[in-house]
Amino acid sequence: MLHKNTLLCAALGAALTGGVALNADAAVVASLKPVGFIAAAIADGVTDTEVLLPDGASEHDYALRPSDVKRLQGADLVVWIGPEMEAFMEKAVVHIPEQKQIALAELPAVKPLLMKGAHDDEHEHHDGEDEEEHHHHGEYNMHIWLSPEIAKASAVAIHDKLVELMPQRRAKLDANLKEFEAELARTDEQVGRVLAPLKGKGYFVFHDAYGYYEKHFGLSSLGHFTVNPEIQPGAQRLHEIRTQLVQHKAECVFAEPQFRPAVVEAVARGTQVRMGTLDPLGTAIGVSKASYMQFLTQLSNQYASCLKGD
Incomplete structure (x- = not known):
């Protein structure tokens, strides 16, 4: 009995200090809202989806708060684009196991779809070396959530990873992916008609x-x-x-x-x-x-x- 109580106290202590153990249903944590949009469609009815970047903040200069770091560490799965887009996450994801994170821009299905980024105002960055480093935009345009093709590849990757982490929820995850792909095709056609x-x-x-x-x-x-x-x-x-x-x-x-x-x-x-x-x-x-x-x-x-x- 004592052993049980000791374990309970230890668990409660961890929960109170870490805030993580209390949350049996950890969530998919997405770096940016549109990444969260894709994740939420796949995780729907399986686990919650939370977004790190608050509304009105810019992904280009955000700094993680201690509560953000806690959320990342307690997540079922962390989905982000990669260090060229969310530099603010680079240090934090080092401490997250490989199997619990996806960097979308690194996916084999996404890499061939990346577009080159623009560099036409690089010469305006001469305010000092730090500025240059801080605002380094890499070789590719990292706003990849604006590509329906990349969104589809991202959805597949999120699905596969969640199936790996929660095999017992496979049927629901499969259904979610199927619905996402069908809705995406329909929306793609509709938007195409508006913009033609x-x-x-x-x-x-x-x-x-x-x-x-x-x-x-x-x-x-x-x-x-x-x-x-x-x-x-x-x-x-x-x-x-x-x-x-x-x-x-x-x-x-x-x-x-x-x-x-x-x-x-x-x-x-x-x-x-x-x-x-x-x-x-x-x-x-x-x-x-x-x-x-x-x-x-x-x-x-x-x-x-x-x-x-x-």
Whole structure:
């Protein structure tokens, strides 16, 4: 009896200090909201999905809090993109067993689908070495959640890993993956129909995030204000964009909810160009099994409402 009590006390102590042992149903912890959207569709009815990055924060400069580290350590599965996107997670994931994490950009099914990143404003980073290091964007565009193909490959990887970790829930996980793939195909077609009439219309985006989505749906951005939203675009870049706006090459300039659009407004002022907002993180969307489809659809509506001039 004493032995049992000792064990119970030890378990309670661990629970109170670590906060982890108490939570028998640990969750899938996703780094960013759209990654959570994909994970939630697969984990639906099996385990909860939580997102680390709070709404309104930027993945480019977030710092983990002690509570975040605790959540990572207690997770069933951690899903992130990789150190080039979430530098804030690099140190924490070292302590998480390999079999309990997925870095999506490293997946064999995803690697061949990666697009090269843009480097056209690298010369504006000369504020000091630390700045350079801190904002290093690698060779590839890491906003991979904006690619329906990569989302599908990610869903398969999350499914396979959860089946490995929870073999007894295989039937539900299989059903979830099947439903996700069917819904994705349907949404892809629907979004394609909304965006088809907008092909060939010119616009500028705030930062270099949308390449996968644009390539998939045949949209043609004229460029972006900045590669990294934490770095203000330089005067020369703004002058180039302004010149194109004055010459009526673009119909729209898009800001983002996380970043003040003052610079976008200043450039568009006095031209006929419309202003829109694109949300690459789906900040207003709750995490549920349908949220990735809502996310793709919301983006298409954001493009359409500005480019159509509604």
